[in-house]
Amino acid sequence: MRYKLAVLPLLLWLALPFATIAARTADLTKGANVVVNSEETVFTVLSPASATTTYKVNLTILNENGLHRAKMYVPYDKLSKVNYLKGVSFDRNGKKIKSLKSSDVADVSAVSGVSLFEDNRMKIADLTHTMYPFVVEFEYQTTSSNMMFYPRWVPLDEENLSVAKSVFTVVMPAGMKMRYREQNLQSPVTIKKEGGYDIYIWQVNDLTSFKAEPYMPDFTELVPLVHTAPTTFEVQGYAGDMSTWQSFGQWMNKLNAGRDELPEATKAKIKALVADAKTKEEKVKRIYEYLQSNTRYVSIQLGIGGWQPFEASFVDSKGYGDCKALTNYTLSMLKVAGIDSYYALIRAGEDAPDLRDDFPSSQFNHVVLSVPMEQDTLWLECTSQTEAAGYSGSFTGNRKALLITPEGGKLVKTPVYTAAENTHHRTVKVKLDDKGNGTASAHTRYTGQDHEVYARLINSASPEDQRKWLYRNIGIPAFELNKFSLNLKKDRLPEVDETLELTLRQCATISGKRMFLTPNLMNKWNSTPNIIEKRQWDVERKMAYTEVDTIVYEVPSGYALEHKPSDTEHKTEFGSFKTTVKVDGQQVTYIRTLQLNKGRHKPEAYTKLLDFMNSIVKSDSQQLVFVKNVQ
C-alpha cells in the first residue's frame, strides 16, 4: 500500500541448528511437483561497481501443480540487463520438445499496481508443456551495476519442490572481501584461490521437499540458505562500505546529502507554524499534521536503484512523494524548527521476517522518521495522511530499524505492542423477549493493533461502506444494525470506540418448553487448525492481544434455569482463557477473557496449542438451558 523501495531479495535471520533436512537415500519425487535435477548459480564480481550472474537449471516437472516452473522470469531495470536467456525442453524419454526462440521470450513491465512509476521490467521465457513428466532447462546471464545487492541462495525456494543438486559460486577479485551467512546447510563453504580470484563454493544434494505447517516460523528460517553481501560497493558513482551498519548508514548519508534544502517561504511558514508551540512534542505534531494535510503518497521509484529521495524542494512544490521523499521532507521541516530527526530504514509489513541484525546488508523496503524526544522516541510514518504521530503498529512496530545518524547507521528498536496494548474491551446489554428475539447495545473499545482495521474503516470508507463492512463482520447469525458509531482517538496508542444498536433474530432458540441461549454473542471461535501427526517445525505465534467480552442478558420472565455451563479457566504457555456465567433472576452475566501471547515453542507444543484452541471453541458453543415454568 504505501511502502516499497526498490526490489530487494528477501533476506532473513536466525540460524537454527538443522541437519535432518537431507536424507541421502530419500525419494525426491515424494510430495514433489518439481525436482531440480541440477542448478548452478555463478555470481562473478567484476569490480565494486558491477557483477554478472550466470544461472543454469535443469528440472523435471512432475505434474500440473509444478507447471509454473516451466516459466523463467528474469527481472531487469535501468541498472541491470539480461545478456541472454536460453531454454530447451525434453519429454520423459529425453527427446527434445522445443528450443526457445527469441520470439518466445516476452518482455513486460514489472511495475507493481500501486506504483505511478518504476523502471522495473522482466523477461519471461515459457516452456510450458502438458505431458508429464517433462524436463526443462534454462540458462541466463545478467549484468548489474546495482551492487547494493549480492545474491541470496535458497535451493528449496518453495513447497513441493525437491533438489538433487544445487551449487552456488561467488567469484571475487582477490583482495575484495565478500561476506556471507550460512544457514541449515549440509556442509559449509569451500574457498579456493584461482587466477587472481577468490572462489567461494556451496553445494547441497538430495534435499527432499519442504512441508509447511500451521503456525510455523517464516519459511526462509527453516530451509538451507546462504546470504551474501559486499564489503565495498558502488551504485551510480556512490561508493560505500557495507561491512558494518555504521558504514552502510554513512553511504545512505552520501545519497541524502544536500537534499534537505527548503525554499525560504516554506521555512518561514514552518517557523510561524511552531512559533507558539509549548513543547517539542507539540512542534513535531504540528509539522506532522502539516505534512499530512499538504502532501500525499505517490510511488515513484527512480534514482540510485530507487534508493535516493527526491529533494525536499521537489516535494514542497509538487505536494507528493514516495516514502523516502516524504520522510526526507519531514526531516527537513523539523530541522527548520530546530528539531533533529533521523531517516530510518525498515523492513515494513505485517508478516515481515525479522531483520538479520548480525549481517549488515540491504534488507529494507521502507523508510520512516525517528524523532528523539526527552524521554523516548517519536516515530512518524510520513506516507500516511491519517496515522497518529508516534504509532508504528503492525506495519513498522515490533522490529529493528536502521537509524541514519550523522555518524552512520545504528540499529534501534521500534515500539513494541504486547497483549496489554492490543486489546478489545466490549460490554453488551441484551434484552430478550419470549420468542428469543431481542435488542442489543454494544460498546467496544479497540486499542493498538486491534484498532487498525477500524481506523482504516474510519479513514477510508464512507458511512455506507462502513455499515456494509459491519454487516459482513459482526459475528451474529441474524441481526439488523439499527445504528452505529465509530470514533477514532489519535494518540501514540490510538483507540477506536464502537457503538452498535442491534436487533437480534432468535438470539435464544425456543424448542418447545425450553429456551437455549449461547451466551457468547459475537466473538465465537468455531474452528481449529489441522491436526498434524508428526509436527516438524517450531510453533510460532506472532501477535499478542487481549479480549474481554462482558455480555449481560435480560431473559424473559417465566423461565427457570435447567442447565448452566460450568465456568472455565485455562492457563497455558500460549495464553489464558477464562469464562464465567452468573445467573441472577432474569439476569445472565457472561464474561469471557482471552489473552494470547506471542512466542516460539517446540514442535511438540502444537498438540497443546490445538487443545487450548479447541477448549475455546468448545466453551464458545456452550449453552444455558431454561425451562418454561408450568403455570
Add this chain to the structure above:
Amino acid sequence: MRSNFTQQFTLLLFSFFVSFQGLAQVSKFGVVTNDELTMKQYPLDTAAGAVILFDKGYTKFGARGIVMERHVRIKVLKKTGYEWANFEVPYIMKGKMLELKGITYNLENGVVQQSKLDPESAFDEKYYEDWYLKKFTLPNVKEGSVMDVTYTIQLVTAFYNLPAWEFQRTIPTAWSEYHAEIPNHITYKFLMQGYHPLHSSDKQSKAAYSATGTSHQYTWIMKDVPALREENFITTLKDYQTRIEFELQQIHFPGKPVQQVIGNWEEITKELMKNSLFGGQINGKTGFKNVVAPILAESKTREEAAEKIYDHVRTRMTWNKVYGFGPASLTLRKAYDDAKGNIGDINLLLIAMLREASFDANPVLVSTRNNGRPPLSSPLVTKFNYLVAQVEINGKEYLLDATEPLLPFGLLPERALNAEGHLIKTNASRWIALTPGTHSKFLTIEAAFTPQGELNGKMSESAGGYYALELRKALSEQGEEKFSESLAREAGNYKLAKPTIQAKDELRKPLQINYEVSSGGMGQLTDIIYLNPLLSFGKTENPLKLDERLYPVDFVHPIDETIIANYTIPDGYVVDEAPKGAVVSLPEDGGRFTFMVQQNGNQLQVMSRMSISKPLFYVPEYPYLKEFYNQIIAKHAEQIVLKKASAN
C-alpha cells in the same frame, strides 16, 4: 428468462433524439468558479471522497484517425479522493498524446493558488503491442482541490472502433457529456446500458467532414449520476455501469458499394463456417480418424462414445489460460500435437473429433461472466470471448467444455455460465440457454449415544456438481495427503477423523468423503442430553446480510444442501423435546427448505434440505431470499433434548 433479463438491464436502442439546448455546465479549461472552489461536500452523496464536476468528450474523424478531446474536472473532497489525482490514459503510438494540460486549484486564505502539471513529470509506460500508458499525477492535491485536466488522443482508424463512453464511475458524476461527430458514410448502432437515465441527447447535421462527405454530431448528456457500487453475487461490475457503446454497422463510401460490417446471425454463421481458421477446421475431413476410430470400436453406446471422446480431449489438452472463441493455433492438429491451446483450440478440437465420429456437434459462442453480458440484441461476434461445444445424442442436447481437467461430461464451468450463448450451425443458428448444473452437498450421519452423553458414529459427505468440482480441484492442488489432513479436525465438541475419499477420479459420480465422527461427554448432567441435531454442519451465517440491494442476486447455479442424520438413543432415555418440522418456500418455486424430525423406537431421524432452484433473483425478490436464509439459520439452531426415562 431472456426477456426478463434484458428488461432488467434497460438495454436501449436509440432511434430518436430529444431536442437539446446548450447548457453551461461545462466551462472552459482553466476557468474555475468560486462555487467549485468553496464546495465542501457533494450534496447528492455527502460521503463522496471526490466528485467529477464534469466530464466532456468530443470525438471526431480526422484525416489521421479518430481524435478524441477530453476535458474532465474533479473536485477532491476528502483524503479518500486523492487517488483520483493519478491518471492512466491508454493510447496508441508513443508520444502521440497531444496537448496534455493539468492544473490543480487550491483556495488558500481566500486566494486561488494554481499548480500546473509539469509535462516532464508524466511517464510513458509500454503497455502491450502498440499501446502505451500515459501516467501522471497532479501536483499539490489536498482536501478541497479542484483538478482540471484536458488532453487529446489519436486512435487508429483501421477498425473504426469508437471507444465506449462511461457516464458512471466509482465516484459520483455531476455532469457527463459526450459528443461524437460521425461521417455519414459510417453507421453505428448506439448501445446504452445501465440504471441511470439520459438527461438529453441530440443529433445535428455538421459541415462537410471532408471533401467527399458530410457528418452528424451526436450528443449524449447525463447529470447527477451516482457512484457505481460493488455488491457480492454479481457477474462483473462493468455489466451494471451506465455507459454507451458504439457498434459499427456499415461503411458506405460515396460511389462505392455498401460495406456491411454487422450482418445477421445467418451471415455470421456462414462467414465463420467459411473461415479456414474456424469452420475450415471442423468441416469435412478433420484428420482425427486414427484417434476416433479406436474409441468408437470400444464404445457400446453413442453416449459412451461421446463421453470417451470428451475424456480424451479433456485429459490430453491443457488450457493455456488464454480466452477467445477462435483458435490460436494454425491448425487443430498442431494444437493436438502440442497438447495445449486456448479455449477455441480445445473446444473446436472436441467438436472436430465428435464430428469425425458422426455426431451432430456444433460450436456455441459464449461471453464469460467476467467479460460481461452477451449481446442478446445484436449479432456482434466481438462481444464473445469463449466457445463451448453442443452435441445432440439420441435427441438429447449436451453442452461440453473440455478445458477444465476435472469437469465432468455435460457440465459447464462457472465462468461460462452467463445467460445465453449463440449456437453456430448452418441454417439453425440460435440463442441457447447456458443451463448450469447444481452445487450439491449431501451429508449423512449415523451415530449412537452412550448414557454418558458421548456420541460415536460415521458421517459421509457426498459432493455433486460444482461442489464436487471445487473439492476435486483442491484435492488435485494439495495432493491427497495434505487434503485429507485438512479434513481431519476437531471443531468444538465434535471430532472428525480418518477421512477416506471415494470416486476421486470418476468425475460423473459425486465425490464422497467418509469420516468417523465423535463427541466427548459434554460436561453436562447425564440424565439430560442436549443435542444440536445437525452437529456443527447447520447454517449459522446468512450470506445476504444487508437490508437493501441494488442489483439482482446472481448465485451462478442452483444449490442443493441436504443433511440426514440418524441417532440411536441409549436405553432408558426418551426424547423430551425435538424441533418441529418446517417447510419454507420462495415465491415462484425459487427455492424450498424442508426440515423434519422423526422418531422410530430408539431411532431418531433428522432431515434438512435446502434447495435454491434458480440462479438469478431480481431485486424485488431479495427480501424473501434473505428471510429464507434467516429461517433456515433459526431452524438449524434448534435442539433435541434426551431425558432419562426415570427422571422427571
